Amino acid sequence: xxxxxxxxxxxxxxxxxxxxxxxxxxxxxxxFVLREGSCLFVAWFVVYLLLLIWRVLQGDAAYQEFLTxxxxxxxxxxxxxxxxxxxxxxxxxxxAAPRALVVHVGKKRAPQQLIGASHYAAWLVASxxxxxxxxxA
Amino acid sequence: MRDHITxxxxxxxxxxxxxxxxxEHEVPxxxxxxxxxxxxxxxxxxxGTLSYRWSCxxxxxxxxxxxxxxxxxxxxxxxxxxxxxxxLRIEPLRNFPxxxxxxxxxxxxxxxxxxxKPFILRRYEKPISEGEYLxxxxxxxxxxxxxxxxxxxxxxxxxxxxxxxPKFIGxxxxxxxxxxxxxxxxxxxxxxxxxxxxxxxxxxxxFVGECTKxxxxxxxxxxxxxxxxxxxxxxxMKAFFMxxxx
Amino acid sequence: MIKRDAExxxxxxFSAGGVxxxxxxxxxxxxxxxxxxxxxxxxPTRGHMAxxxxxxxxxxxxxxxxxxxxxxxxxRFRHTLYDGxxxxxxxxxxxxxxxxxxxxxxxxxxxxxxxxx
Numbered sequence: 001x002x003x004x005x006x007x008x009x010x011x012x013x014x015x016x017x018x019x020x021x022x023x024x025x026x027x028x029x030x031x032f033v034l035r036e037g038s039c040l041f042v043a044w045f046v047v048y049l050l051l052l053i054w055r056v057l058q059g060d061a062a063y064q065e066f067l068t069x070x071x072x073x074x075x076x077x078x079x080x081x082x083x084x085x086x087x088x089x090x091x092x093x094x095x096a097a098p099r100a101l102v103v104h105v106g107k108k109r110a111p112q113q114l115i116g117a118s119h120y121a122a123w124l125v126a127s128x129x130x131x132x133x134x135x136x137a
Numbered sequence: 138m139r140d141h142i143t144x145x146x147x148x149x150x151x152x153x154x155x156x157x158x159x160x161e162h163e164v165p166x167x168x169x170x171x172x173x174x175x176x177x178x179x180x181x182x183x184x185g186t187l188s189y190r191w192s193c194x195x196x197x198x199x200x201x202x203x204x205x206x207x208x209x210x211x212x213x214x215x216x217x218x219x220x221x222x223x224x225l226r227i228e229p230l231r232n233f234p235x236x237x238x239x240x241x242x243x244x245x246x247x248x249x250x251x252x253x254k255p256f257i258l259r260r261y262e263k264p265i266s267e268g269e270y271l272x273x274x275x276x277x278x279x280x281x282x283x284x285x286x287x288x289x290x291x292x293x294x295x296x297x298x299x300x301x302x303p304k305f306i307g308x309x310x311x312x313x314x315x316x317x318x319x320x321x322x323x324x325x326x327x328x329x330x331x332x333x334x335x336x337x338x339x340x341x342x343x344f345v346g347e348c349t350k351x352x353x354x355x356x357x358x359x360x361x362x363x364x365x366x367x368x369x370x371x372x373x374m375k376a377f378f379m380x381x382x383x
Numbered sequence: 384m385i386k387r388d389a390e391x392x393x394x395x396x397f398s399a400g401g402v403x404x405x406x407x408x409x410x411x412x413x414x415x416x417x418x419x420x421x422x423x424x425x426x427p428t429r430g431h432m433a434x435x436x437x438x439x440x441x442x443x444x445x446x447x448x449x450x451x452x453x454x455x456x457x458x459r460f461r462h463t464l465y466d467g468x469x470x471x472x473x474x475x476x477x478x479x480x481x482x483x484x485x486x487x488x489x490x491x492x493x494x495x496x497x498x499x500x
Contacts, residue, residue, distance in 0.1 A: 008242075008244045008245065008248070010234075010236075010242075012151035012152075013151070013234035013235060013236055013242055014149055014151070014156075014157065014234060014235040015234045015235075016231075016235075018232075018297070018300040018301050018469075020467075020468065020469060022297055022300065022301075023297070023467060025207075026207075026347075028345075028346070028347060028350065029297060029345070029347070032345045032346070032347075033463070033467060036343070036459055036460075036462070036463045036467075037463070039455060039456040039459035039460055039463075040456070040460065042400075042404045042408065042452050042455060042456050043452070043453065043456040043460075045404075045408050045411070045412050045416075045452075046449050046452050046453055046456070046488060047488075048412075048415070048416065049411070049415075049445070049448075049449065050449070050488070050491055050492060050495060052415060053436060053445075053492075053495045053496070053499065054495055056429060056432045056433055056436060056499070057433075057436075057495065057498055057499055059429070060429045063429040063432065064429075067419060067420070067426055070415065070416065070419070070420040071420035071421070075420075076416075076417070076420055076421070079412060079415075079416030079417060079420075080416070080417060082412060082416065083409065083412045083413055083416060083417060086404070086405075086408045086409045086412055087409050089401070089404065089405055090405035090406075090408075090409055093401045093402065093405045094405065096344060096363065097402070099357075099359065099360040099363040099364065100363035100364055100366060100367045100398075101367065102364050102367075107273070107275045107276075108275060109278075109279070119402075122406060123405065123406050123409075126406040126407055126410070127406075127407075127409065127410035130407060130410040130411055130414070131410060131414070133435060133441070134414055134427050134435075135414075135424060135425075135427070297466065298466060301465075301466055301469060334388075334391065335388060335390075336388070336390060340388075340390040340391070340394065343462050343463075343466060366391075366394060369391055370391040370392070370394055370395050372391075373388070373391035373392065374391070374392070374395070377392075
């Protein structure tokens with residue numbers, strides 16, 4: 001196919017630059033940026049977890065200090081906000097996964113709701129195991 | 138129920154202006170009139186210099202996409218009565234250069250569409266004497282949704298990534314590539330992969346999902362892209378670990 | 384011919400990290416970030432924690448969680464900086480900071496979990 005149109009640039013065509021705040025213009029864009037921003041709280045929890053493991057390795061006193069520190073209002077607030085963002089991350093991820101994961105059972109495609117539901121089910125099971133390991137066993 | 142609506146129509150005359158301006162007109166809005174009817178009313182009776190594209194007026198040609206109150210819409214499928222008394226703002230489609238008034242240059246999309254080779258590619262064409270290519274309804278269902286694309290480019294107008302990086306190949310081009318990749322009659326998936334499996338291809342997409350939201354034909358380009366990301370990633374892994382072919 | 388590009392591989396890490404973090408983090412953060420500090424539930428003893436960390440299966444899962452989540456963050460944050468702040472011209476610096484950070488965090492996790500065995 002030949003190069004057409006005759007030109008792909010004309011000085012009088014008006015080109016608008018996208019504003020740096022494009023993500024504030026629409027609710028769905030803002031929801032998208034919040035979803036992407038949840039990765040910061042994922043990273044925060046990794047740091048928190050590494051701190052926890054480190055303190056556990058340092059002995060009883062250090063572990064108690066960590067628990068006390070985690071009860072400070074600023075840390076508590078950060079963790080509550082993080083928890084909300086992590087739940088938002090989980091929900092948006094499990095709703096997105098069926099779009100990419102197309103599974104075929106024989107000739108037919110497995111319904112998207114099934115893929116999504118199995119993610120949520122796995123989430124429930126994983127959470128239950130975490131609770132059991134830390135509270136029960 | 139108001140029987141007139143105020144339309145604010147973007148005007149851009151490149152010889153005379155450096156920025157678009159807005160003309161305001163009152164047009165009737167019977168309940169079956171769409172935005173396109175309003176524009177035609179203006180052009181026929183008020184201001185013949187207004188320029189815009191349209192054709193089938195029934196949502197199949199993809200010509201009449203414009204930004205209506207900030208949202209990319211087909212003007213032949215958007216009812217005026219829903220917005221009465223207005224004002225209803227009509228601007229050209231976002232993320233494309235504006236040639237004049239409500240007309241944008243779509244050359245970029247046309248080139249990208251051609252680049253994904255949106256037609257059946259086969260190593261050897263079956264001669265007519267051997268009969269048709271047979272396909273089961275299930276095989277048709279695999280790609281049917283993606284074949285509904287009317288190339289209206291509303292998805293490009295909605296996609297912030299395309300707005301930020303015009304090199305991004307864009308939702309419709311990838312959805313149409315998938316339409317052929319998933320068609321059992323096609324054997325060209327490897328050829329399309331070169332264009333798609335790169336930064337300006339699928340990897341520019343961050344799954345904002347706006348493209349699927351604005352698509353008037355429910356093509357779900359976002360789904361097509363995410364699915365292809367998995368395909369492309371698996372192919373890349375195969376190429377890395379087994380360079381001489383799986 | 385598929386060009387040698389890191390992006391598909393990084394995306395797979397991002398996806399895996401997204402799934403693993405979504406599965407395990409909410410419950411863990413609820414306990415260690417909200418329930419235990421507020422006293423809603425009793426925190427496990429240090430001995431119990433040390434025993435858990437010494438378990439090879441637990442350590443492996445935690446390692447996978449930390450490494451994959453860090454690469455999930457790195458990939459997503461890198462793209463958000465490109466799209467949000469439009470600083471794509473700094474892409475080498477951004478990539479170094481993001482994936483470099485993920486590698487450092489992963490190394491810390493390997494060290495700590497090895498110590499805990």
